[in-house]
Amino acid sequence: MARVNLKQPNELKGEAKKAYEELLAAGKVTNMKLVMLQDYGIYKAFMGWYDAWESLEKTVGLRAATIYAHSVSTTNGCLLCSLFFISDLKELGLNPAEFEVSENEKLLQELGQQIVKDPTKVSDELLDSLRKYYTDEDIIIIVGFGAQMQATNNFNSVLGVDVDKRLLPLKDYFKPATWREGLANESSAAS
Secondary structure (H helix, E strand, O other): OOOOOOOOHHHOOHHHHHHHHHHHHHOOOOHHHHHHOOOHHHHHHHHHHHHHHHHHHHHHOHHHHHHHHHHHHHHHOOHHHHHHHHHHHHHOOOOOOOOOOOHHHHHHHHHHHHHHHOHHHOOHHHHHHHOOOOOHHHHHHHHHHHHHHHHHHHHHHHHOOOOOHHHHHHHHHOOOOOHHHHHHHHHHHHO
């Protein structure tokens, strides 16, 4: 259950109300968007995700983009975003629990994990390996999307945005990230 109280759609005003009506007409209302619509400026800022996604998909292709976004979201432990990309993986015919990846997809997975775990330690070797497949301009798009995805993960996780009903049947596919447990143990040992 969301950790914030929300205005009901009929209580939205101005641009937020207009945006809601457009989403409703297009069949694109999600719990995350309803939360963001509580402030139209926040909504607009986060809707830039779709522009970043479009650039990413043009750059790496739909499958690789989905695998990368899934890597960022699952490493970050965002239930809502992870389930969204689990759904997309299934639509691509992939078993979200286990699927084969190409070399460039594996590199994107690794980058997604490193961006979340410690962005200051993304290795030169990883970036050099990515350059076998992508230009510097492409890498800017890839990293930019990863940062936008992480911001979206954090928004949903901190506020406990409810999982959309269509994603609930996929909950068993979500495996919470455990890498942070090692950090907690390291921190305790250092004290």
